[in-house]
Amino acid sequence: MSSVALNSGKPRELMIPTAVGNLNAALYPPEGSRRDYTVIFCHGFRGSKEGGGRASSLAARVAGLGFAALLFDFTPLSMLSAQVGELRAVVDYCRHEVGRQVILFGRSMGGSAALAVAAADKFIGGLCLWATPFDLHETFRLSLGDGYNRLLDGEPVSIADEFGELRLSPSFLHDFDRFDLLACATQVSGRPLLVVHGENDEIVPCRQAAVIFGQAGEPKSMAVIPGADHRFLHGHGQASAAVLAWLAASFPVGATDKPSCI
Template sequence: MVMPEKRFFIAGPKKPIEAVLTLYNGRKSKTATLIVAHGFRGSLEGGGRATLLANQVSPLLRVLRFNFSAGQMLSMQIQELKAVVNFARQEYDGDIFILGRSMGGATALLYTALHPGVKGLILWAVPGDLHKTFYNALGKLNYLKLCAGNDLLLNDERGKLLLTPQFLQEFDTYDLRSAIKAWRGALLVIHGETDEVVPLAEAKELFEAANEPKTLAVLQGADHSFTQHGSEAAKYVAKWLENALG
């Protein structure tokens, strides 16, 4: 069953941010908000998996998904997530939870290290080392091209995207392990056993560095995008949120 949605734009640091709200479908008079941040070259639809997730958890809380701007720079993504969180705090009652997928999870982790007040954090296939992740995601030749100071044009079934060397250089200014040590809320780390972009070992290292309360969910046979495991992942998230909401 597809839950009712509202589509709109949120004022961003440079331009409006496209967003969609899946309405709360539960019985409580007050609820929380789950903000979902997509991964590299992703979208608020998430290949259908983000929509599936939103429908799965809508009996528990409202779900706010949004699109990062096309530039993909990590510093800008942190600013855009901040704008979305501020919007949610102004418009909706209750606590804020954030789910970040892959690079969106790195963004969420870095945001929460700078801005306390988020109730819970869900890291979905999130890297512990961004350089290693993009070596795997872009391929050796493309990664080294960026490292050498050259622009990189990606042109495939996902469309066109121009990456500058600054895209990788920014990673050196952030420390994901320090960020997760600073996190003080409830944490769910969910990762695919056979993730080909971010090895499971990275997720386990982040998890070990995190404070309690924390939960690690490993999806057996799942790849980086949870291609065949979207429903299973959504059920894990729903159960965790149910416990976190009390």
């Protein structure tokens, strides 16, 4: 039985312990009765667990299908390896406190972390990659412009954008080289995979999604949203509908549970 009570329709605020501190989280309890699944939402770089309210809205709809849905905040501006470690801690927490079976939903760089974790953890039940890059060097070259080249040259950079000031060290880029995310894509075979991408994504070109999809084994599906950019300012409803349909079809009520790792 889960240690965290799931008897309220409102999200419950949580603190998830990791090796370096606690992460803020919100748990949406499942509606109705189904298998013991938790969908963990992983936000993108510079993002937040709420996603401007859109991630929270999608999490509530996921809970409406009968899944527990957990949103959490990565440590801001952390390297990919740090995000992978934090996500592993969140997965362990959910398995012991919420529901034994875990599905990962990752947005942008959060999807890269989810891909790495799912490849290494064969008990992850499914994976949804939303605007997710496998080539993070290309993604940050497109998003940082000249700042990317300065980082490669060993110079820390400070950049002001619509979200505030961004300060990165060269190690942020070098850390990407610790991961072969295309190899990770081949290692998630046998578990349901959904790739969701915007046709006009200017930060993670749609061809990156096509390459990930091509590398992955079955069962898999892909939804390219016409006219959508990286942030899905257009087409968010269509993308969300694809996620909900995939969850309902891939994890139907009454299907046999896979063995738990605990």
